[in-house]
Amino acid sequence: MPATERTVFIISDGTGITAETFSHSVLSQFESVTFRQVRVPFIDSVEKADSVVQRINRCAADQGNPPIVFTTLVNPDVLGRVRLANALFLDLFGAFVEPLEHHLGMKSSHSIGKSHKAVSSTQYRNRIEAINFSLAHDDGQFVSGLAQADVILIGVSRCGKTPTSLYLAMQYGVKAANFPLIPEDFDRGALPSTLMPYRTKLFGLTIQPERLMEVRHERRPDSLYASLPQCRHEVAEAERLMRRESIPMLSTTTKSIEEISTTVLQEVGLDRHSAY
């Protein structure tokens, strides 16, 4: 294995998804190295820990390099075993629990798999309910439920409304409907009348016509719908309409669904606990 490739184990007593995402963003600071991430979830016993140690050691021997290990293990016995392996250990919990204990003047509970466990919690149920809501209110379906929406994303077809709605629901339990702006709306020069009662919930997404053309071509190759003139016309008309109606607007062209969602939450005032 060349020096520019390294194996990374993410070892967790839960899913390890958060640690995996976090480790990915830390490791992206080392651009010249290719990291191969191996997520090892549900390590909640000494026996499983011992088997992980074998995997790590086999990897170290094969590659001639100790791998990098991110752990979020809470149980000290399990963590102690894993630490016997030949690796660079980065203990995500250990690094922060101790300063927090000192700051808060109390001991941590050292309990396992807290983060996603509370399936019966209100917060978790809200997420599932929001996913169902966003699915049912995708692309202007079931307009009768729009009164319950936290936000209604509008924009031309294929500008990024659906993935953003689903992300907002899944990550934040936000009931995000979405509603297309179509050529008929531009001919009339007005927002769909269905949306008028919900003016304050509207958030506009827009996109560069060239990028829109690419996205539409994937769906309907060589159609009028995907042609550059049509994309230019629709985007220009949609932006004009949204500007005239003073609807906040964001271009999705170079933004991820995480970035779009974050901006939507800020602009629509849905970020939680924003007293400060």
Added chain:
Amino acid sequence: MPATERTVFIISDGTGITAETFSHSVLSQFESVTFRQVRVPFIDSVEKADSVVQRINRCAADQGNPPIVFTTLVNPDVLGRVRLANALFLDLFGAFVEPLEHHLGMKSSHSIGKSHKAVSSTQYRNRIEAINFSLAHDDGQFVSGLAQADVILIGVSRCGKTPTSLYLAMQYGVKAANFPLIPEDFDRGALPSTLMPYRTKLFGLTIQPERLMEVRHERRPDSLYASLPQCRHEVAEAERLMRRESIPMLSTTTKSIEEISTTVLQEVGLDRHSAY
């Protein structure tokens, strides 16, 4: 503010979503404290940093307690300014970048907002494509595309197939279709024939009948569909069918979509880079 409530700022030059999720799981180790999380994204200039310092200091003064601050700031100038605030600082990047630099024998690039930036990357496009796929192949629609599926979740109506499919797509770019098992299948005592060519991609979800009843009642109150005998019958028949066909199966009753998705990835052999 009582001693059992604390304000937590998550300060990032990107969205801060990963840091928010991570901080939530660390803080869940202090069960007797209620934490109010304030995510402050896109802090990418000294001017924005100074305004955050004011927010933190106002919070500290109001509450008589320095707040807790998780940061993932990469730019040393911006981080330096934020550190002037009156707070407990937990520097997620700083804690791990230095040991990694030492281990890898190189300096980090100190570049900002890497993690979600690469909208044009193959990985990001795969996620968006997978979301579209999972939406199009929800609930047995468009069976013609099943050959492209990475996994096909099966189970009775409302057992958790749809949110799991969408999560797998959104988080991992996995093309997850889902297909319902319905009373007609149980009468015939066989899997839907549409699925037969894709036996190796099938993964079964099941659920406790009592929980299924609750979920179905929310959708169609007081229907036969939501009645306990009907739920018991469908779950028993679905489990019998899946066992007989040796399809891997998981109960979703007490599991989050993250936990279900992690198990699906493991069982279907879709975890990436699993050489070790």
